[in-house]
Amino acid sequence: MKRNATLNKLSVKRKSEIFKALGHPTRLQIVEKLAEGEQCVCVLLEMFDIDMSTLSRHLSVLKNAGIVTDERRGKNIFYSLTCPCTLDMFQCLEEVLGDR
Amino acid sequence: MKRNATLNKLSVKRKSEIFKALGHPTRLQIVEKLAEGEQCVCVLLEMFDIDMSTLSRHLSVLKNAGIVTDERRGKNIFYSLTCPCTLDMFQCLEEVLGDR
DNA sequence: ACAACATTTGGCTAAAATACAAAATGTTGT
DNA sequence: ACAACATTTTGTATTTTAGCCAAATGTTGT
Numbered sequence: 001m002k003r004n005a006t007l008n009k010l011s012v013k014r015k016s017e018i019f020k021a022l023g024h025p026t027r028l029q030i031v032e033k034l035a036e037g038e039q040c041v042c043v044l045l046e047m048f049d050i051d052m053s054t055l056s057r058h059l060s061v062l063k064n065a066g067i068v069t070d071e072r073r074g075k076n077i078f079y080s081l082t083c084p085c086t087l088d089m090f091q092c093l094e095e096v097l098g099d100r
Numbered sequence: 101m102k103r104n105a106t107l108n109k110l111s112v113k114r115k116s117e118i119f120k121a122l123g124h125p126t127r128l129q130i131v132e133k134l135a136e137g138e139q140c141v142c143v144l145l146e147m148f149d150i151d152m153s154t155l156s157r158h159l160s161v162l163k164n165a166g167i168v169t170d171e172r173r174g175k176n177i178f179y180s181l182t183c184p185c186t187l188d189m190f191q192c193l194e195e196v197l198g199d200r
Numbered sequence: 201a202c203a204a205c206a207t208t209t210g211g212c213t214a215a216a217a218t219a220c221a222a223a224a225t226g227t228t229g230t
Numbered sequence: 231a232c233a234a235c236a237t238t239t240t241g242t243a244t245t246t247t248a249g250c251c252a253a254a255t256g257t258t259g260t
Binding site for chain 1: 183185
């Protein structure tokens with residue numbers, strides 16, 4: 001029982017971290033863009049009016065939450081969704097929004 | 101086109117606010133509890149080792165995001181999920197977690 | 201009108217998140 | 231080995247969030 005409670009608490013923490021990572025407009029848009037397929041950091045940068053270092057930080061938040069992975073190819077680094085099912089959450093969210 | 105961009109930005113903001121609201125362990129657990137049905141604040145309070153005022157603040161975050169609604173009945177206030185489909189998001193999340 | 205109760209709000213402090221600029225890192229081409 | 235490029239990391243200032251306590255609000259029963 002105690003073990004279960006501990007596990008549960010861990011899972012709650014991890015889940016809330018994923019939500020938290022998605023809880024920023026810039027990061028949400030990054031994820032939406034990655035839904036189209038992997039993207040180079042340079043492409044993502046063009047989408048926003050922010051410093052490159054700021055973008056890089058957002059990417060690392062998403063990466064730490066396990067939402068995205070990165071892969072270097074040549075001079076560039078490409079990010080992609082770890083799990084396409086992340087997108088399903090967005091579908092659900094649309095419904096929540098629609099219902100009000 | 102411009103109008104669409106504006107609408108889109110608004111929607112991104114609202115969506116990210118919902119995610120942000122869910123991005124805290126206490127709030128996540130509140131929502132999970134409300135999945136069982138509406139709950140009195142006093143019941144929720146027993147679940148956590150936090151000040152009543154802190155709990156109240158969390159509830160107002162969830163309320164502002166549109167995730168829950170409240171209703172007073174007598175001396176008590178009962179909270180419930182605005183839209184049960186919020187739970188679907190949790191399902192999706194479990195899958196994301198499972199895939200790693 | 202008042203006391204007891206449940207919950208929210210205001211005031212405050214400590215901790216965490218965001219953003220920029222500058223420096224550091226890793227890669228390619230010469 | 232070096233210059234140019236793409237991205238990350240570090241340092242730091244600003245803003246936002248989380249939490250507690252105390253005070254305020256709304257409800258019920260007397």
